[in-house]
Amino acid sequence: MATLAIRDLSVGYGPVRALRDVSVDVPAGAITAVLGGNGAGKTTLLRAVSRTLGFHHGTGTGTIRFDGRRLDGLRPAQVVAAGVIQVPEGRQVFARMTVADNLRAGALGARGGRRTTAAALDRVHALFPVLAQRAHQRAGLLSGGEQQMLAMGRALMAGPRLLLLDEPSLGLAPLMAARIAETVQEINADGTSVMLVEQNAAIALRLATTAYVLDVGEVALSGPAGELAASDEVRRRYLGVVDETAAADATRAVDGPSRPLSRWSA
């Protein structure tokens, strides 16, 4: 049974149509990737799930269910309480607050009591030891990679059942991007479903079981991640593969320096 089921979702920002009849399933326990270039509507999709479209004067139609329960119509805090937590694009750590207070803020929407929060903090510190070392430092002083860790750690404080990640590798050096990817796998292995939005198709397709490709607000392709990675179109458009040697490179590259999405070269 699908954990998150998005059906016929259309979203507009005033006259701008950002999504049209998008249907996406995020099965329980798996990692599902959503790929697409700039402006494809990936962030909009996550905003619709987290119910923060209102901050952008966006409106939508369609249904979003989490374990059968309608999320559309809820307030952001209720979505969080249902266990669907988003790590927003660009990390958005609370720069003027300490690392410890950022993590505390992450726990504010959780249902569990003190003990659950303490356990969550231990787990976050185990996943990202640097957050324990920098606990009393202002979050704004962390490096980009550390801020991404903080943003993910903050989301984990809420005890997510489904984690929504918006371009976690954005702006990170390949090594750091690979570390984040590893952690996403680790979090998933602990039983949290993940919806991973990425432009970096190479990383995303390696991690995910299923993947969707958004193109100008519509689902252009979807299927098992392996099949998509092998499909000519995805290779050409999203993995920047032009010939067979490069194709082999791209498949291997995911562990080392990863290739950014190369729509432009397509």
Added chain:
Amino acid sequence: MTTFIELLLGGLAIGSVYALIALGFVVIFKATEVVNFAHASLLLAGGYVTAVLHDDIGFWPALGVGVAGAAVVGAAVEFLVMRRYRGSDHSVLAIVTIGVDILITTELTRRMGTEVLSLGDPWGDGVVTVGGITLAQTRIAAFVVAGLLITLFLLAFRYTSWGVSMRAAAENPQTAALMGIRLGRVSLSAWAVAGALAAVAALFLTVFPTPGLERATSFAALKAFPAAILGGLDSTTGALVGGLVVGVTESLATGYQGDLSFLGRGIGDLAPYLVMLVVLLVRPAGLFGTKELARV
């Protein structure tokens, strides 16, 4: 020298009261980015409730009800008025608060008429003299109570979950919402806290040597504006420093009015605004502010 010390101490005491008002003002601004021009009317409401009740139920209970009452009025303004305009431009919201201010102040002044109401405080016109320095008991009480409340507030702001959600919402509302922080509650609590602090300030603005609560009290409350602005509208530290600066400036300028007569009469009332202008010329975001004031 004695005069100077007396003026300085008196200025710090009244300054701590301005700081209380400015703090509430800053809390609302931080939580909602709204410049609350209705702040003085919250203060008047708290003072009025205390004034009409103290004869019947005694001073301290009356003060308690006044504080609670002002908190309720603040929360009601947020819930009944500001919430309807959520998503509007911040300058529109600021203008809405002007409307609210006129509404509340008009109703209260209609009830008060030309009367000057006593709040029934226990200090009267008593003074304390130590080492040749004389201070009104009311000023000492003001300093102690305001100091306690400010400390309490800062501790809560820093260490409680309420404080964390306030700061998170102030810094990035959308991300705060993604953490499950309810922005409506944050804004409601900001208005309530601001109202409660203002009610306490109302007490100390109307005790000796001031005759009592009257329409003009809201003008005295307005001095918290230069305090908040010169401190930096979005800084709690700024509100404290700003309050003290305004209090001391006003006290010294009034005390040495005779020597400053070349500046014209009433320099005491004007001085806080002059200081504010000078500060803003040097630091447009205020002493401790982080956001450009243009953002208002």
